Amino acid sequence: MIGVELRLMLRRRRVWLCWILLCALPTLVAILLAATRLTPPPGSGGAFLSAVVTNGQIFPAAALALVLPVFLPITVAIVSGEAIAGEATAGTLRYLLVRPVGRLRLLTAKLISVAVYVLLAVLLVTVVSYVVGVLAFGFGPDASLGGGGGIPSLSGATLTPVDVVVRTGVTVGYLALCMLALGAIGLFFSTLTDSPLAATLGVLAVVVASAALTPLDAASAIQPYLPTTHWLAWIDLYRDPILWDSVHRGLLVEGGYVVVAFGAAWANFATKDVTS
Amino acid sequence: MVGAMGGPPRFSRRWVLVAAGSAALLGAGPAGGLLPVGADLPAEDLRARVLAGHPPFTGLARSTGRLGLPEIPQLQSTTALLTGTTTIRSYRAGPDRWRVDELTPAGERDTYHRDGVEYVWDFGANQLTTVSGSTPVRLPRPADLDPPELARRLVGLTRSDPVSTIPGRRVAGIGASGFRVTPGDPDTTVARIDVWLDPDSGLPLRVEVAGRTDPGLPVLFTEFQEVSLTAPDDRTLTPALPPGAGSVTADAADLAGALRQLDAPDPPARLAGRDLVPLGDATLPGVGLYGSGVAGFALVPASRGIADRVIEGAAIAGGVAVEVPVGRAVRVSSPLITVVARGGIRRGGRLLVGTVAPAVLEQAVRELPARGRP
Amino acid sequence: MIIATAGLTKRFGRVTAVDGVDLRVPEGVRFGLLGPNGSGKTTTVRMLLGLVHATSGSIEVFGEAMPRRAANVLPHVGALVEGPAAWGHLSGRANLRLLDAAGRGGRLRDRRRRVEDVLEQVGLGGVDRRPVRAYSLGMRQRLGIAAALLRGPRLLLLDEPTNGLDPRGIQEMRSLLTELNEAGTTVVLSSHLLSEVEALCTQVGIMDSGRLVLDSPLDALRTPTGRILLTTPDPASALGLLDGRVLSRVGNELVVRGDDAAELNARLVAGGVRVSGLGAERRTLEQVVLELTGPGADRVDGRPPPADDPTGPIPIPGGER
Numbered sequence A: 001m002i003g004v005e006l007r008l009m010l011r012r013r014r015v016w017l018c019w020i021l022l023c024a025l026p027t028l029v030a031i032l033l034a035a036t037r038l039t040p041p042p043g044s045g046g047a048f049l050s051a052v053v054t055n056g057q058i059f060p061a062a063a064l065a066l067v068l069p070v071f072l073p074i075t076v077a078i079v080s081g082e083a084i085a086g087e088a089t090a091g092t093l094r095y096l097l098v099r100p101v102g103r104l105r106l107l108t109a110k111l112i113s114v115a116v117y118v119l120l121a122v123l124l125v126t127v128v129s130y131v132v133g134v135l136a137f138g139f140g141p142d143a144s145l146g147g148g149g150g151i152p153s154l155s156g157a158t159l160t161p162v163d164v165v166v167r168t169g170v171t172v173g174y175l176a177l178c179m180l181a182l183g184a185i186g187l188f189f190s191t192l193t194d195s196p197l198a199a200t201l202g203v204l205a206v207v208v209a210s211a212a213l214t215p216l217d218a219a220s221a222i223q224p225y226l227p228t229t230h231w232l233a234w235i236d237l238y239r240d241p242i243l244w245d246s247v248h249r250g251l252l253v254e255g256g257y258v259v260v261a262f263g264a265a266w267a268n269f270a271t272k273d274v275t276s
Numbered sequence B: 001m002v003g004a005m006g007g008p009p010r011f012s013r014r015w016v017l018v019a020a021g022s023a024a025l026l027g028a029g030p031a032g033g034l035l036p037v038g039a040d041l042p043a044e045d046l047r048a049r050v051l052a053g054h055p056p057f058t059g060l061a062r063s064t065g066r067l068g069l070p071e072i073p074q075l076q077s078t079t080a081l082l083t084g085t086t087t088i089r090s091y092r093a094g095p096d097r098w099r100v101d102e103l104t105p106a107g108e109r110d111t112y113h114r115d116g117v118e119y120v121w122d123f124g125a126n127q128l129t130t131v132s133g134s135t136p137v138r139l140p141r142p143a144d145l146d147p148p149e150l151a152r153r154l155v156g157l158t159r160s161d162p163v164s165t166i167p168g169r170r171v172a173g174i175g176a177s178g179f180r181v182t183p184g185d186p187d188t189t190v191a192r193i194d195v196w197l198d199p200d201s202g203l204p205l206r207v208e209v210a211g212r213t214d215p216g217l218p219v220l221f222t223e224f225q226e227v228s229l230t231a232p233d234d235r236t237l238t239p240a241l242p243p244g245a246g247s248v249t250a251d252a253a254d255l256a257g258a259l260r261q262l263d264a265p266d267p268p269a270r271l272a273g274r275d276l277v278p279l280g281d282a283t284l285p286g287v288g289l290y291g292s293g294v295a296g297f298a299l300v301p302a303s304r305g306i307a308d309r310v311i312e313g314a315a316i317a318g319g320v321a322v323e324v325p326v327g328r329a330v331r332v333s334s335p336l337i338t339v340v341a342r343g344g345i346r347r348g349g350r351l352l353v354g355t356v357a358p359a360v361l362e363q364a365v366r367e368l369p370a371r372g373r374p
Numbered sequence C: 001m002i003i004a005t006a007g008l009t010k011r012f013g014r015v016t017a018v019d020g021v022d023l024r025v026p027e028g029v030r031f032g033l034l035g036p037n038g039s040g041k042t043t044t045v046r047m048l049l050g051l052v053h054a055t056s057g058s059i060e061v062f063g064e065a066m067p068r069r070a071a072n073v074l075p076h077v078g079a080l081v082e083g084p085a086a087w088g089h090l091s092g093r094a095n096l097r098l099l100d101a102a103g104r105g106g107r108l109r110d111r112r113r114r115v116e117d118v119l120e121q122v123g124l125g126g127v128d129r130r131p132v133r134a135y136s137l138g139m140r141q142r143l144g145i146a147a148a149l150l151r152g153p154r155l156l157l158l159d160e161p162t163n164g165l166d167p168r169g170i171q172e173m174r175s176l177l178t179e180l181n182e183a184g185t186t187v188v189l190s191s192h193l194l195s196e197v198e199a200l201c202t203q204v205g206i207m208d209s210g211r212l213v214l215d216s217p218l219d220a221l222r223t224p225t226g227r228i229l230l231t232t233p234d235p236a237s238a239l240g241l242l243d244g245r246v247l248s249r250v251g252n253e254l255v256v257r258g259d260d261a262a263e264l265n266a267r268l269v270a271g272g273v274r275v276s277g278l279g280a281e282r283r284t285l286e287q288v289v290l291e292l293t294g295p296g297a298d299r300v301d302g303r304p305p306p307a308d309d310p311t312g313p314i315p316i317p318g319g320e321r
Helices: A003-008 A013-036 A054-068 A071-090 A092-097 A103-137 A160-194 A196-213 A233-238 A245-269 B008-026 B032-033 B042-050 B076-083 B147-157 B254-262 B304-316 B360-369 C041-048 C070-076 C092-103 C112-119 C137-149 C167-182 C194-200 C235-243 C261-270 C286-291
Strands: B059-063 B087-093 B099-106 B108-114 B117-122 B127-132 B163-171 B172-183 B190-197 B205-210 B216-226 B246-251 B274-277 B288-292 B295-301 B320-322 B326-334 B338-343 B352-355 C001-010 C013-020 C029-036 C056-063 C064-066 C077-080 C154-161 C185-189 C203-207 C211-215 C224-231 C246-250 C253-257 C279-283
Touching: A003 A103, A003 C092, A013 A054, A013 A071, A013 A103, A013 C286, A054 A071, A054 A103, A054 A160, A054 A233, A071 A092, A071 A103, A071 A160, A071 A196, A092 A103, A092 C092, A103 A245, A160 A196, A160 A233, A160 A245, A233 A245, A245 B008, B042 B147, B042 B163, B042 B172, B042 B190, B059 B076, B059 B147, B076 C286, B147 B190, B147 B205, B147 B216, B163 B190, B163 B205, B172 B205, B205 B352, B274 B295, B295 B360, B304 B326, B304 B338, B304 B352, B320 B360, B338 B360, B352 B360, C001 C041, C013 C041, C013 C203, C029 C041, C029 C167, C029 C194, C041 C154, C041 C185, C064 C070, C070 C077, C077 C137, C092 C112, C092 C137, C137 C154, C137 C167, C154 C167, C167 C185, C167 C194, C185 C194, C194 C286, C203 C286, C211 C286, C224 C261, C235 C246, C235 C253, C235 C261, C261 C279
Parallel strands: B127 B246, C013 C211, C029 C185, C029 C203, C077 C154, C154 C185
Antiparallel strands: B059 B087, B059 B216, B087 B099, B099 B108, B108 B117, B117 B127, B163 B172, B172 B190, B190 B205, B205 B216, B274 B288, B288 B295, B295 B352, B320 B326, B326 B338, B338 B352, C001 C013, C001 C056, C056 C064, C203 C211, C224 C253, C224 C279, C246 C253
């Protein structure tokens, strides 16, 4: 079933469109920056964006920060909201269940396909933006000075290429987990309704509500448990030495969301009447 | 047979399982509160340990100010420390070898202190500033807010005030013992200073300050999220200049030069019944510190433009006008800090800031001489 | 028994969709489940397949409890529930391959062959690579039936299997199902089309507002009505000869009381009346259904329906449930 699910996902035009759009936004930003050389003043604009012009190798980090707040969650909401509700609407859900595919197995396959989607999405953005960044802005002053081609960390110390690869790898994994938490919530919503659109909007409502609560002091008690609170923790990976604290917390909370949302999806779907 | 027949329907069991699992996950965080806290120890001993200094450490602290201070032009970075949450990462090898990073969501400002020279790395500006020299008076900065530093400063100011033992608590995974300083001066706004420290190493882990308007609610508190007693290595304490970044040099004494431009008179020897505190050798023209302990305030000259902007900004933010013999003045109060600004007079702009009751600063601003030089 | 339910009941909120159904389908029959729209046919089929969970009552398929033993039962069941469905962006062939791969069992090696076989069976053997989205209604219906046949099921549960098919397609499907049935597959089809059930099924169940009001072999339903239909070129002579027994006459066609057509024929021939057509009138399935069922759920009356015929329905031999 997992193989079937992956093949189904990879042959959906919508999925490829999501990936292309995700890569298109950073590319557009890179082109505009390269053409105008008008970087946002330090401290405003997207993270890392002001540093990009001097070193194209930072662009993957800036690109991830660009797509993270809105673009990426929207595509995850679309893909995960579709998971069960989409099959229900198409009517294929009942045929899968009488094939028979166990309901837990179906949910697991759906979660895995969402996981593969987010991992590939984050990875594609990273790889494409690295290529685009280097093409548009070069390897940075270090390379011209005969340096190792590293990038500066937030703390000033230069990261070696090996360091950069390791940290970028951890970032990709971490962001994929954050998005998977959202995907698991989407999967749960998708079992509640037969309308993929409703499930997608539900996920976006969670994102918006969480993002609205994050800066609110009055909500400080629940902030550690909000999904969006931890989305930017990966930036700490680019400090020197690496600040693991928030990444650890993020892993626990986002992992918890995956477990709880998937459990809720299972609890709801296992005995749900399939009437679509 | 259908599971729904007889007994409760099956779905409820699944939901109970999921609910129990979520509760367990949610509870895993607060359950840390059940771990042992530090023992109750004699408060005087604890105070002595804070004053004796702390061991080297590396830690991540979060400081929160709830002073509700309005934005004051030219002082935003300082008011931000007192009205919001600041995340700081400190590496302290000793009093003269340390590094404190102020972490912002997508950048950081790192202050390195090595052998009397300070270096400031600002990622946003992509610039390393080398600051030589120092001034006897400066604005609060993030490095002042890590718990050991704040504890040392506040406890140092209140050496003669009474202390008491308070229940321990758990901070950053360490069972900490606590004590409370209750300032005796009737004019101060500070109701209490609570410090929790690691009973083994003597490292302060959490500091809370509450104002007299509401002694129950801490308006400034700072706490380690994570701390280790390992000394930072030398590489960490060495400022790095990445290729392509700017490097500038600044002299702390430049501030004195800027103040000299204002051509402000020497501060009066007494204000609101408090004596001027001598500032050592490197004097800042026009700047005076009055009072002792936590019942003190500072007098700072300001250009007319700045003073007027402060007054306008404060009026919008709920400041109260103060009757002065000449010019105009406004007072802004918060639970801990009182600010009075005077303007409207050529070369007579002044700022008064302190942890004293509003009445004291109002009296002080009335006593200020009207003109620049008599 | 292939299917045996006892007291099967399903409530959706306050609506009782299926109410105490005791359905028994013996092995090897072609069973037709009839009933107006909203009578609970589809919900019953869904419960048999474990898609909808019963509020109370029990279901056994192949003697195993459903839905608990669904993993054992369903691999031997082929189903078409409320119309076919497929992933629109894939071709029919890809759909079947993926569906086959989704369930356990079914070796990879002969998947291609099995898919080609069922496509051939339903008349889609030469279908090209265009996506299902571009299929006609009839093609989709054929694809849905192909999917049901994919694993060589012992039981076929088909809901409205001829929807969207042209008369020729219906004929093909009918002979396919008869063929499969003769090879040992039990076929259960639910339909609101009487003609379809009448043409194909050997046994009939009739549902009305959630209850199974009849479960009987088709032949037992079609009892003589005690009337004989006569066609003759000499209607006037026939009228005279059969004085009093003729119930009505339209042109050359007469309805005569009595249930022995042979006796009538002998009498007419003896009386010199030419007979061009003669036969005992049998009750049509339509009559039976109309007698047993109320208005469909899609009809909304402003006033309550008129009271039942005081004489009550005609007793049906074999339908004593």
